[in-house]
Amino acid sequence: MKGRVRSHAVAVRRGTTLAVLAIVLAVVGCGGDDGGHAETTATATAPTRTADTTAASGRVLEVPSSYPTIQRAVDASRPGDLVLVAPGVYREAVEVTDEHPGIVIRGLDRNRVVLDGEDRRSDGIRISAPGVAVENLTVRRYAVNGVVWFTDGAYAAQGRYTQGWRGSYLTAYDNGLYGVYAFGVQHGRFDNVYASGHPDSGIYIGRCKPCNALVTDSTTELNHVGLEFTNAGGDVVVRDNVTRRNRVGIQVNSLTKERSAPQVGMTIERNEVTDNQAADAPRGSEGFGAGIVINGGRENVIRDNRVSDHDSVGIAVVDNETYTAEGNRVERNRLAGNRVDIVLQTAGASGGNCFAGNRPRSSSPARLERTTSCGDSVTVSAGRVPPLRSPPQVDYRRVPAPPRQPTMPRARTAPAQPADGRPETAR
Secondary structure, eight states, rough: SSSOOSSSHHHHHOEEOOGGOOOEEOOOOOOOOOOOOOOOOOOOOOOOGGGGGOSSSOOEEEEETSSHHHHHHHHHHTTTEEEEOOOOOOOOOOETTTSOSSEEEEESSSEEEEEEEEETEEEEEEESSSSSSEEEEEEEEOEEEEEEEEOHHHHHHHHHHEEEEEEEEEEESSSSEEEEEEEEEEEEEEEEEEEESSSSSEEEEEEEEOOOOOEEEEEEEEESSEEEEEOOOOEEEEESSSEEESHHHHHHETTTTTOOSOOOOOEEESSSEEEOOTTTTTSSSSSEEEEEEEEESSSSSSOOEEEEOSSEEEEEEEEOSSSBBBBBBSSSSSESOSSSEEEEEEEOOOOOEEEEEEEOSSSEEHHHHHOOOOBBBBBBBOOOOOOOOOOOOHHHGSSSOOOOOOTTTTTTTTOOOOOOSSTTOOO
């Protein structure tokens, strides 16, 4: 990737969510240009420079004591540097281009370092450089995304990927589309993220195969979809998260509108997925009342999750208009309080999808665990997702601010660790 890109017109896509009668509807939209970077107006207490704030691999660039804005510090950064941000409200949009790879942007206090889009700037932090980590801060009220990693320019046209990304101890709320968003990038992770108040999804990964990505120890609530993955596959692990009180909990999609379709090969395990039918969450389409949805995805493993209290369906594996769902394994999940625990909605054959060890109280078609066989396509009757009307739209800007979230340990003294581009799931 060559050259410096300052445009805010990077394409963003809207996901799809499960509709009434399991018709999957595409939702299309994109954010506009915010006209450039606003000046920061931060009321901040500058950190004291001490020997133990020196990054192991680079310099410490302090905001606002040495640089008045986060953007100015990023523009001065070199690989291995730590941009260390003092508590305050920063009214700016930050962009990290490929001239500034391998840096870490970190707040000193997750709850008191706040980037505020004032409902008019596009994205809080936009990153097209490899190896960039963002840690321990809050992004709110941006018109499109809170924090977004993406592949730009010639790399995207060639189907190539930016290498190395990480978002840790981030809070994203009341942004116009997504909370944290990784698109066309490889070898990265989201951990200890909290996301709420988004009309699409709180946490999103898409258009990567293989992604080599991990999502762990994160919480999503009051979004349309808590966790969403479109054309994301190849060593993707979604583990030990809580997704509750969204309209839909976790959704995995295959879509032709993006590269890397169909989606193939994720593991979704040990997550708490509960009560995803929140009428007070903002709305992106008609999806409502579902726990985990595989929408045309293939060869995914959904195991050892607790999926409870959904008025439509706990776990659904469905074909969409373009792609059949094939070879998915739904195993050993704990199911309770769902209108229908498990659903397989395919075109007259199981497609090698199988359900085992879930002990459902209800399924569609009936006796689903007995009739399917892993890897074998057998004739099955048509399953059906129970219809459930989606409540009216909610203004995402009116979703209440979240409670305080745990801050990163040793934020002042921990050395900078850029995202090194190694597989995260093996760690």
